[in-house]
Amino acid sequence: MASTGAGPKANYATSSISTDEPVVSVDWLHANLRGADIKVLDASWYMPHEQRNPIQEYQVAHIPGALFFDLDGISDRKTNLPHMLPSEEAFAAGCSALGIENKDGVVVYDGKGLFSAARVWWMFRVFGHDKVWVLDGGLPKWRASGYDVESSASSDAILKASLASEAVEKIYRGQTITPITFQTKFQSHLVWGLDQKNMADRTYQHIDARAKARFDGTAPEPRKGIPSGHIPGSKCVPFPEMFDSSQTLLPAEELKKRFEQEGISLDSPIMASCGTGVTACILTLGLHRLGKADVPIYDGSWTEWATEPDLPMMKTRTGANGLFSIWNLQQTQSLTDVKESDAVLLHYFSRNGTRLDINKNHTAMETSL
Numbered sequence: 001m002a003s004t005g006a007g008p009k010a011n012y013a014t015s016s017i018s019t020d021e022p023v024v025s026v027d028w029l030h031a032n033l034r035g036a037d038i039k040v041l042d043a044s045w046y047m048p049h050e051q052r053n054p055i056q057e058y059q060v061a062h063i064p065g066a067l068f069f070d071l072d073g074i075s076d077r078k079t080n081l082p083h084m085l086p087s088e089e090a091f092a093a094g095c096s097a098l099g100i101e102n103k104d105g106v107v108v109y110d111g112k113g114l115f116s117a118a119r120v121w122w123m124f125r126v127f128g129h130d131k132v133w134v135l136d137g138g139l140p141k142w143r144a145s146g147y148d149v150e151s152s153a154s155s156d157a158i159l160k161a162s163l164a165s166e167a168v169e170k171i172y173r174g175q176t177i178t179p180i181t182f183q184t185k186f187q188s189h190l191v192w193g194l195d196q197k198n199m200a201d202r203t204y205q206h207i208d209a210r211a212k213a214r215f216d217g218t219a220p221e222p223r224k225g226i227p228s229g230h231i232p233g234s235k236c237v238p239f240p241e242m243f244d245s246s247q248t249l250l251p252a253e254e255l256k257k258r259f260e261q262e263g264i265s266l267d268s269p270i271m272a273s274c275g276t277g278v279t280a281c282i283l284t285l286g287l288h289r290l291g292k293a294d295v296p297i298y299d300g301s302w303t304e305w306a307t308e309p310d311l312p313m314m315k316t317r318t319g320a321n322g323l324f325s326i327w328n329l330q331q332t333q334s335l336t337d338v339k340e341s342d343a344v345l346l347h348y349f350s351r352n353g354t355r356l357d358i359n360k361n362h363t364a365m366e367t368s369l
Contacts, residue, residue: 017105017131017133019130019131019132020288020291020293021133021289022121022133022134022249022285022288022289023133023134023135023136023248023249023285023289024107024133024134024135024136025136025137026135026136026137026141026142026145026147027145029063029107029135029142030142030145030147033063033064033065034065035105037103037104037105038104038105038106038107039067039098039099039100039104039105039106039107040063040065040066040067040106040107040108040109040135041066041067041068041069041098041106041107041108041109041120042054042058042062042063042066042067042068042069042109042110042111042139043069043071043108043109043110043116043117043119043120044057044058044110044111044112044115044116044117044139045071045072045083045110045115045116045119045278046111046112046116047222048222048223049222052111054068054070054111055068055070055158055161057111059152059158060151061139061143061149061150061151062139062149062150063109063135063139063142063147063149063150064148064149064150065150066109066150066157067098067099067157067160067161068157068158068160068161069098069108069120069161069164070161070164070165071083071116071119071120071278073094073161073164073165073168074086074090074091074094074095074123074164074165074168075168076090077090077168077169077172078172081276081300081303081304082223082276082303083119083276083277083278084277084299084300085123085126085191085277085299086168086171087171087172088127088184088186089171090167090168090171090172091123091127091168091182091184092127092180092182092183092184093164093167093168093170093171093177093180094164094165094167094168095164095181095182096167096177096179096180096181096182097160097163097164097166097167097177098160098161098163098164099160099181100181100182101181101182102129102181102182102183104131105131105132105133106124106129106131106132106133107132107133107134107135108120108121108124108132108133108134108135109134109135109138109139109142110138110139111138111139111140112138112140112247113137113138113139113140113141113243113246113247113248114134114136114137114138114242114243114247114248114249114282114285115138115278115279115282116278117134117135117138118134118278118279118281118282118284118285119277119278119281121133121134121281121285122190122281122284122285122297125187125190126186126187126190126191127184127185127186127187128184128185128186128187129182129184134249134285136248136249137246137247137248138247140246140247141246141247141248144246189294189296190294190295190296190297191296191297191299192271192296192297192298192299193298193299193300194300194304194305194308196298202233203269204268204269204270204271204296205235205264205265205268205269205270205271206231206233206234206235206270206271206272206273207234207235207236207237207259207262207264207270207271207272207273207280207283208230208231208234208235208236208237208272208273208274208280208302209237209238209239209272209273209274209279209280209282209283210230210236210238210239210274210275210279210302211238212236212238213228214228214275215228215229215230215234215236215316216228216229216230216236216315216316217229217230217314217315217316218315221275221302221303221306222275223275223276223303225307226302226303226306226307227306227313228315229306229313229314229315230302230313230314230315230316231273231302231305231311231312231313231314232312232313232314234273235262235263235264236262237258237259237262237264237283239274239279239280239282239283241258242255242258242282242283242285242286243282249285249286249289250286252289252290255286255287255289255290256290258286259286259287259290266287266290266291266292269294270287270292270295271295271296271297271298272284272287272295272296272297272298273297273298273301273302273305274301274302275301275302275303276300276301276302276303277297277298277299277300277301280297280298280301281297283295284297
């Protein structure tokens, strides 16, 4: 189903675009592309196994005038986790090197359609810049609509991308960067760290954007050494559920159905995670369209959680008695090899709606669901 209401009318100025709507259409961007207060960012990024080079693809074809935003370059240098949120100073330095100012309206797109652009949209919002939108359908929709692309990057654009990454690096080395044209205002409620585990009272509904097989622990994670599975209490809402076949964000009515089908209440707090904090932002994009603009991202997501030895993890499979969930697996074990004695707590959800909990002493307790 095609997205409806995806962008404002072409004769609107950027100052009139509502920040309640997280995306703009390719038609709107084409009509307003040369606006003095618009900065267009190619924020393409790909999973490691895809073996695609976003900066090379940018050089081959990008929206005219677009700058390249390096998701890995403008990131935290104090962690081994990939593309984590940088400090305020580092983000300000990176954006300033790109020539972005607070007066600018920022439109972000990527080479897949609706993927990594959502992460950069979220980053700008975390640092207090609300005048940011994702291009609905991204570069594929732009090209499918017959709009022109530039087939070679200007030396200025490539230089700016390099300078932005260098500026971030210098900030983490303790150096001063001038001039700073972009000022930040950190919105702490939009980002979670490992200390906010949500495990005790589970005030927030936790949604995970990864594929169901990775969530269940039946398919491997794309990063070497990371076991698959999920954080106890989380629910799987795969990010492709947010868009249609043309990679455009679904209408509000359809999005609402997708969340409700997974048992997510839009009237209660929600937080999101994924593998490394990228595709979770697509879920927040959909929730933003539904009026929930306060959904935090657990930045480290599963990659951080699964490498912490003392944190519980969960895998799920279907067995003879129904849904079979295993807590606290050793990270070296595969789901097919696990035995009841290996788990601290097992859950069997039978088809008749009875939950049988078995602890490590194999004491069974039946509870009604």
